[in-house]
Amino acid sequence: MRDIAFLIFPGFQILDLTGPLAAFELAKGVGVPDPYRCFVVSQSGGPVRSSSGLEVTASKIRSKPYDTLTVVGADLLSRPYDLPDISDHLARAAAKGTRRVASVCTGAFFLAEAGLLDGRRATTHWKQTAQLQRQFPKVKVEPNRIFVKEGGIWTSAGVTAGIDQALAMIEEDLGSAVSHEVARLLVVYHRRPGGQSQFSAMADMEPATDRMREVLTYMREHLHEQLSTEHLAAIACLSPRQFGRAFLMETGETPAKAVERLRVEVARQRVERSAEPIELIAHSVGFRDPERMRRAFIRVTGHPPQSVRRLSHQKGVDDPLAIAQ
Incomplete structure (x- = not known):
């Protein structure tokens, strides 16, 4: 025992x-x-x-x-x-x-x-x-x-x-x-593996400094554009290396991961709440193609977009637990 x-x-x-x-x-x-x-x-x-x-x-x-x-x-x-x-x-x-x-x-x-x-x-x-x-x-x-x-x-x-x-x-x-x-x-839908990303409200995160808050705001407003580390560093008036370190320290994410998570969070809401084609949603939030969005969804939520949509429709009917944390 x-x-x-x-x-x-x-x-x-x-x-x-x-x-x-x-x-x-x-x-x-x-x-x-x-x-x-x-x-x-x-x-x-x-x-x-x-x-x-x-x-x-x-x-x-x-x-x-x-x-x-x-x-x-x-x-x-x-x-x-x-x-x-x-x-x-x-x-x-x-x-x-x-x-x-x-x-x-x-x-x-x-x-x-x-x-x-x-x-x-x-x-x-x-x-x-x-x-x-x-x-x-x-x-x-x-x-x-x-x-x-x-x-x-x-x-x-x-x-x-x-x-x-x-x-x-x-x-x-x-x-x-x-x-x-x-x-x-426990009526738990399934045991999530440790490697699955926890769902975070990246869209609501508030970094400590104005510089990083401005960068995060820019990300949110330009998700459909290419958001390279170099481009974001220029907005912060820092070198890419300085920016990467500072952004990670204030948000706990690398700039690339933050962009991906923001895109997934915005896309997820549309996947769950609408019948829009997955391909249309993918392009509108900055993913080059649906396959890239599918891989990002699996990394962040543990499920592909189609499963997220299906489970969101089941929630409250026959699924005992939503897939989000």
Whole structure:
């Protein structure tokens, strides 16, 4: 039996806890009897209030290693003082033999503060990827991933991505049949692979500087045109190399990936909401041909445009979960 613990603190996001916790709970009795024993822990134990106001009673985190210790996310901008203390617990857990140390959403900031992500690939919610990269430059932030596994360190994107990560852990422990059955019990459409891009509202992103905000606005307004890095760098009055570094630091994306994601997000809305031909949509948002758009859709959403259209029509009828995060 493996001990699975979730580390919470005041202001934590309730779904970051309950989603993956439910996945491990439902694995009990599916294939292997009682494979997991689940704990909710905090620094001192007792009632812990979530950001929604719901209180969860936690046990005090123990010194004996857990099999898996996952720290959940929260609005860290309002609680930066929590980082050092909680990160100390994570660093000690990793040093004492905890097999997997993981995070959901902004819980990645705690792992980074503990030094567990130095030199490693990691992800977090799309809104915080740029901040994670700025605050912890030794981390190799991958903003487009649902979850990232590097050895015994796991990080996942926002909210429901914690379920995908938990299902991947269950598959690692108990096999794909058990993982798929748990997904079915959760009424999850399917387990998204870690490499699938998390859906991000790139169109709503606001970089830190006016220079990059102007570039992003230009991208949005000229998607149908060729948007090379050199052209965008000229708009920012920077060399292509300087622009590429600055844009990545402020948005968590390379300029080319940002253009692709913007095009997919705009095209996706039209694919879902209209009966326009796919070829017409592709050309109108700047893709040279439908095949390029198809490949971009698969990278960003995990589905080709035709599947996105079909599943959007099924939503609310016979599909239990929309394909977007």
